[in-house]
Amino acid sequence: MEKLLEVKDLKVSFFTDLGETQAVKGAGFAIGEGDFFGIVGESGSGKSVTTKSILRLGPSNCKIMGGEILFRGEDILKKNEAELREIRGGEIAMIFQDSLSALNPVYTVGNKMVELIRRHTNMNKKEAKARVLELLTAVGITDPEKAMNSYPHELSGGMRQRVMIAMAMSSDPKILIADEPTTALDVTIQAQILHLLLELQKKNNMSIILITHDLGVVAQTCKRVAVMCGGYVVEEGTVEEIFLHPGHPYTQALIASMPRVGGTFEQFLERDLSDGNGDLCPFLNRCKYADKTCEACLPKYYEASEGHRIFCHRREEKR
Structure with a gap:
């Protein structure tokens, strides 16, 4: 796979009056052109911090x-700030989970979209307005003129998310980062938004990074997946490998906790992580397979198969 974007051993911390908190401790993954890549994990695993760091947001x-x-x-x-501005919103765009907060409440949708388009192109105001209508139509808004003249609070959640996608697509980005884009939407609207992203990805040969905690969404859309836990990517592979042959105990626990019609539900094990050691496996205190090796040092990645890597000491065991 020719790599369009590669994240290597990323470490990100937050600093407060209480000191340093390591949010991302060593994340790494790569995506190719036209790839649909998922990053999955529970809340606090470092998914959003990792992807926002790509654009230094x-x-x-x-x-x-x-x-x-x-x-x-x-x-x-x-990159310096000027170089970063060319990439941010131009080559790499992002849509956020809370569309109401992401859109400016005092400007109409059209006003902000025209401003964004003119920032990244040489279009005049009239040309930019025509482009706005074209984009809003492309994302499935049936009355683009009305939507363009509306304020964010006047639109439904699904409409706002379509507007966010249209804004992100305005500069024909090579990579679109979608941070939990369907979280606040009902099931039917979720399906529409995911279908829209798939259509745009195929039409524009665009790479998409989808951040989610929903394994069902990953199964429907993604080709490759990175599983994050405690600031590390603990497993990475194709959707088929992750779902059919999960290698890391954390991935196995995530999949086992998915509700199934007519199946048994396995509760995700929760334990106090306050005494966890940052230099050890992030799943150590919740892992039923943990032993003295796990308590001694941080694991290393090993290749379970081509393109399928696992961050675990349990190399020789069958899964």
């Missing part, structure tokens, strides 16, 4: 402590 108390983020072979972390 963290808050003021967030600092990237180490690693590389290579886009077309060049490290984004070494």
Whole structure:
């Protein structure tokens, strides 16, 4: 796979009055052109922090402590603000889970979209307005003129999410990062948004990074998946490998906790992690397979098969 984006050993911390909190401790993955890549894990696993770091969108108390983020072979972390602005919203775009907070409440949808388009192109105002109508139509909004003249609070959640996708698509990005894009939507609207993303990805040969905690969404859309736990990518592989041959105990627990019609439900094991050691496996205190090796050192990645890597000491055991 030719790598369009590669994240290597990324470390991100938050600094408060209480000190440093390591949110991402060593994340790494790679995506190719036209890839649909999922990042999955429970809340607090580091998914959103990792992807926001790609565009350096963290808050003021967030600092990237180490690693590389290579886009077309060049490290984004070494770019200055002017260079970063060309990439952010241009080559790499992002849509957020809370569309109402992401859109400015005092501007109409059309106003903000025209501003965004003119920032990244040479279009005049009239051309930009025509482009807005084209984009809103492309994302399935039946009355684009009305939507363009509406304020965010006047639109439904599904409509706002379509507007966010249209804004992200305005500069024809090579990579679209979708951070929990269906979380606040009902099931039928979720399906429509996921179908829309798949259509846009195929039509534009665009790469999509989908951040979610929903394994069902991953199964419907993604080709490859990275599973995050405690700031690490603990497993990475194709959707088939992750679902049919999960290698890490955390991945196995996530899949076992999925409700199934007519099946048994296995509760996800919860334990107090307050005494956890940052230099050990992030799943140590919840893993039924943990032994003295796990308590002694951090595991290393091993290749279960081509492109399927697992961050675990249990190399020789059958899964």
